[in-house]
Amino acid sequence: MLTVYGRATSSNVQAVMWCIGELGLAYERLDIGHAHGGNRTPDFLAMNPNGLVPVVRDGDGAPMFESAAIVRYLACKYGDETFWPHDPAVRVQLDMWAEWIKTSFGPAFGNGVFFPMVIQPVALRDPAAIAAAIEKLKPLALILDARLQKGPYLDGARFSFADILCGHLMHRYFTHEFDRADTPALRAYFETLQTRPAYRAHAMVSYEPLRAR
C-alpha cells in the first residue's frame, strides 16, 4: 500500500497519482498542502525538509519526495518493460524528454505563465513579465510538438513514464486561456491522454480552488 501525502490540486501530486493509477497500485492519499496545511509540521518536515508535496511512502519504506524521482521509482519497481525500459540506452531516449520537461518546459509554463496568471494575487501580477514569458514558452511548445508528430506518445506508439512527467502538465497548459503556439501534434497528444481513465481521474483536476482574485 502506498501512502501519498499531497492535495489533489497540486500538479506534482497529479503526476504521482496518475502514475499510481496507470500501474493499478493500491494507495491512500492524504490532503496536505495549500489550504489544507499540514506541510510545515515537524512530522512532515522530517519526511521532506522542503515542506512541499508530494511525499510518498511505499509500505513502511523511507519517505520519498520530488515527484519525478517518485514516478521513476514507481515505474522501475512496478512498471513493465514498455512503461520503464530496462535497457539504459532505450530508456534515456525517453528520460531526456522527461528531464527536459521538468527543467525547461515545465518551469517556463508553470513559473512563467500559469503561476503569475492564476495563482499569484492579481495586484502583484506583472503584465510585461507575463507577456515575455508567454513568448519564451512558444519555441519550447514547438519543440515538443515536433517530437510528438511521431506520436501518439513521446515514444511513438508506446505509453511510458515519460508521458506521465510530460502529460500531467497538459491539462493546465490547454485549459488555461493564454496565447499558445500553434501545436496540432501537442493538442492531439492532450486529446489522446484524455482517453486514459487514470489521466482523467488524477491529472484533470480543477485548479479553481487555487485561483487568486
Ligand SMILES: N[C@@H](CCC(=O)N[C@@H](CS)C(=O)NCC(=O)O)C(=O)O
Ligand atoms: N520539485 C518538487 C516541487 C514540489 C512542489 O513545488 N510542490 C508544491 C505543490 S505543486 C507545494 O508543495 N506547494 C506548497 C503547498 O501546497 O502548500 C516536486 O516535483 O515534487
